[in-house]
Amino acid sequence: MYTQALNEKAPSRDANAPPEDAKMLARFQAVVDAEDKIEPNDWMPPSYRRTLQRQISQHAHSEVIGMQPEGNWLTRAPSLKRKATLLAKIQDEAGHGLYLYSAAETLGMSREEYYEQLLSGRAKYSSIFNYPTLTWADMGVIGWLVDGAAIMNQIPLCRCSYGPYARAMIRICKEESFHQRQGYEIMVTLSRGSPAQKAMAQEALNRFWWPVLMMFGPSDKESMHSADSTKWKIKRFSNDELRQKFIDATIPQGQHLGLTFPDPNLKFNDATGHWDYGEIDWSEFRRVLAGDGPCNRQRMKARQAAEANGAWVREAARAHAEKRRQRSAAAKIAAE
Numbered sequence: 001m002y003t004q005a006l007n008e009k010a011p012s013r014d015a016n017a018p019p020e021d022a023k024m025l026a027r028f029q030a031v032v033d034a035e036d037k038i039e040p041n042d043w044m045p046p047s048y049r050r051t052l053q054r055q056i057s058q059h060a061h062s063e064v065i066g067m068q069p070e071g072n073w074l075t076r077a078p079s080l081k082r083k084a085t086l087l088a089k090i091q092d093e094a095g096h097g098l099y100l101y102s103a104a105e106t107l108g109m110s111r112e113e114y115y116e117q118l119l120s121g122r123a124k125y126s127s128i129f130n131y132p133t134l135t136w137a138d139m140g141v142i143g144w145l146v147d148g149a150a151i152m153n154q155i156p157l158c159r160c161s162y163g164p165y166a167r168a169m170i171r172i173c174k175e176e177s178f179h180q181r182q183g184y185e186i187m188v189t190l191s192r193g194s195p196a197q198k199a200m201a202q203e204a205l206n207r208f209w210w211p212v213l214m215m216f217g218p219s220d221k222e223s224m225h226s227a228d229s230t231k232w233k234i235k236r237f238s239n240d241e242l243r244q245k246f247i248d249a250t251i252p253q254g255q256h257l258g259l260t261f262p263d264p265n266l267k268f269n270d271a272t273g274h275w276d277y278g279e280i281d282w283s284e285f286r287r288v289l290a291g292d293g294p295c296n297r298q299r300m301k302a303r304q305a306a307e308a309n310g311a312w313v314r315e316a317a318r319a320h321a322e323k324r325r326q327r328s329a330a331a332k333i334a335a336e
């Protein structure tokens with residue numbers, strides 16, 4: 001919708017693009033610094049546009065691929081109520097993907113191009129969705145921790161300088177809060193259940209804890225986009241700051257469940273008022289990003305199959321739209 005309204009050329013991906021105009025740049029930064037929003041038709045530096053295209057589309061891809069790990073448990077949910085709730089949550093994630101693709105389209109690139117980047121493996125999606133969901137407790141852990149981490153990262157994005165992204169995030173965050181609570185409620189039920197259920201909850205926490213911490217991205221010193229994104233008020237907190245906030249908020253929740261965290265170095269630091277934690281295995285993070293996580297191939301294969309299987313629907317919709325267009329054109333001629 002917005003794409004057609006853009007009165008500016010699509011960003012050049014050419015390394016020889018003309019240098020950004022200093023006056024325009026100063027005006028742009030002043031708007032950002034004043035906490036006003038940048039809107040689709042406003043001038044923006046090509047690098048700001050590219051950063052948003054990258055981040056928003058990768059966020060959208062994450063929501064869409066993120067349906068797969070939970071989809072694995074739809075047919076095996078332990079009750080009708082649990083199944084209905086899980087189904088609704090997964091549908092919310094599809095909806096988040098759609099809002100985010102719409103926001104990304106306002107930056108002058110079509111949804112089809114973004115899909116193509118995902119399907120060809122050129123675009124990333126969140127590392128966390130490359131881990132398998134082995135037990136029902138994983139549904140609890142995903143809601144509690146994966147959605148919990150997503151909220152921690154996404155609440156500040158509601159104040160992002162780019163209007164369409166910031167506005168999309170408001171509704172997404174409300175829904176993520178519900179997701180987090182339903183996940184935690186599963187964890188409460190399992191932790192207060194039989195010894196086998198509690199052990200299942202503990203085992204799921206053990207498997208997901210470190211990959212969840214990786215969701216916040218590389219450490220600040222390794223984060224190549226942070227400086228620009230902070231200057232442009234896309235990012236309000238650094239990767240490490242958000243990771244620490246998440247850990248500080250989550251440890252008491254785990255303690256309330258009577259569960260332990262798989263980190264021998266986890267210790268409350270009286271001096272800083274924060275939890276100290278052990279070293280993240282960044283080699284695992286890099287491996288997953290490079291396509292070699294436990295489920296990368298399976299996730300991409302499922303997504304590519306869904307795209308191929310849906311081709312006839314898109315074709316039929318296009319043919320139907322064309323038929324309607326011809327019919328209404330013929331009716332107009334007849335009326336003249």
Ligand code: FAQ
Nearest residue numbers: 059062063066124125126127150214215217223224225226
């Ligand atoms: N996984 O310089 P930085 C959800 C990449 S939604 C994969 O620090 P930046 C909902 C990064 O893209 C979860 N790649 O980058 C849900 C960059 O690569 P590039 C998704 C990662 O952008 C719940 C490179 O590393 N959320 O969970 C990851 O400043 C349950 C360098 O990193 C969002 O996308 C990673 N974990 O900061 C759904 C939120 N971390 O593009 C279903 C929006 C980093 O140059 C079930 N995104 N990379 O090739 C953001 O806030 C940021 O993009 C960060 C990364 C914080 C993820």
